[in-house]
Amino acid sequence: MIATLNQVVDAVEQHLTDEIDVAALARSLGTTEYHVRRMFSSLAGMPLSEYIRRRRMTLAGADVLGADDLLTIAVRYGYGSSEAFGRAFRAVHGAGPGDVRRDGGPLRSQPHLRFRLTVEGNTPMHTRIAERPAFRLVGHATRVPLLHEGQNPHIQAHIAALPASEHTRLKALSDTEPAGLLQVTDDVDPDYTEGSDLTYLHGVAITDASPVPEDLDAIAVPAGTWAVFRSEGAYPEVLQSTWAATASEWFPSNPWRLRPGPSIVAILDRSPDFRTATCELWMPIEREEEARR
Incomplete structure (x- = not known):
């Protein structure tokens, strides 16, 4: 995966003034757009789309200090108007292109990224591969913003609004793996952009044949393979x-790729104050050769 991401970065560099078809690029490298975007975001700390924008505006900064008019530069980098180019330019450099042309700056540079695999895997990851038939996730769903660190207050508020009796009722519905009450994220932005909306469902897994109560939301999950990561602390x-380590350690070392689908967290055990917990993180995967078809 590290070599693939470097090939993506090199291809971006060669086509900074062209429209970049990430899906076609991923296919040509034997993987999927979904996996490339998720791994890039996890390892680079920014979405692929943001990296492309920053690199374009880095080059555009040098062009702005040249003799070409601003509209010509805007069109060169794929913008239909000077206004749209100016907004993108200001978002990266903190000043408009006219100001930079007049004052010589400020300019902020996005270096050409290079991914390297470092030896960090001195702590084994407790992982199992599970083949699962089709099932459904049922419970109470809401839309929340994606937060990379700390507790998500929107999710906390959603769960807190449910009466204790509803948790008991949901547990009674659970009849298949992953077992127990689940934290489900779905419809996640492939770039994994901080603040982007996702669907969060607090619920349980049931077999495909089990009835779904009319007052509950449901997510249909097709049959497939899952990587299950166990963690405690x-x-x-x-x-x-654990989320971070899947991208930096597990996927680069194993012949699997992420596939679209919900990610599921099962809380197996926890302290009374929830300061510590034993969890299973379920991620939908496919073999590398399957992703190439």
């Missing part, structure tokens, strides 16, 4: 570090 920090 301070919550939610241990869970968030």
Whole structure:
């Protein structure tokens, strides 16, 4: 995966003034757009789309200090108007192109990224591969913003609004793996952009044949393969570090790729104050050769 991401970065560099078809690029490298975007965001700390924008505006900064008129530069970098180009330019450099042309700056540079695999895997990841038939996730869903660190207050408020009796009722509905009450995220931005909306469902897994109560939301999950990562320790920090390690350690070392689908967290055990917990993180995957078809 590290080599693939470097090939993506090199291709971006060669086509900074062209429209970049990330899906076609991913296919040519034997993987999927979904996996490339998720891994890039996790390892680079920014979405691929944001990296492309920053690199374009880095080059555009040098062009602005040249003799070409601003509309010509805007069109060169794929913008239909000087106004749209100016907004993108200001978002990166903190000043408009006219101001930079007049004053010589400020200019902020986005370096050409290079991914390297470092030896960090001195702590084994407790992982199992599970083949699952089709099932459904049922419960109470809401739309919340994506937050990379700390507790998500929107999710906390959603769960807190449910009466204790509803948790008991949901647990009674659970009849298949992943077992127990689940934290489900779905419809996540492939770039994993901080603040982007996702669907959060507090619920349980049921078999495809089990009836769904009319007052509950449901997510249909097709049959497929899952990587199940077990972690225990301070919550939610241990869970968030496990998320990060899947991208930096597990996927680069194993012949699997992420596939679209919900990510599921099962809380297997926890302290009374929820400061520590034992969790399972379920991520939908496919073999690398399957992703190439």
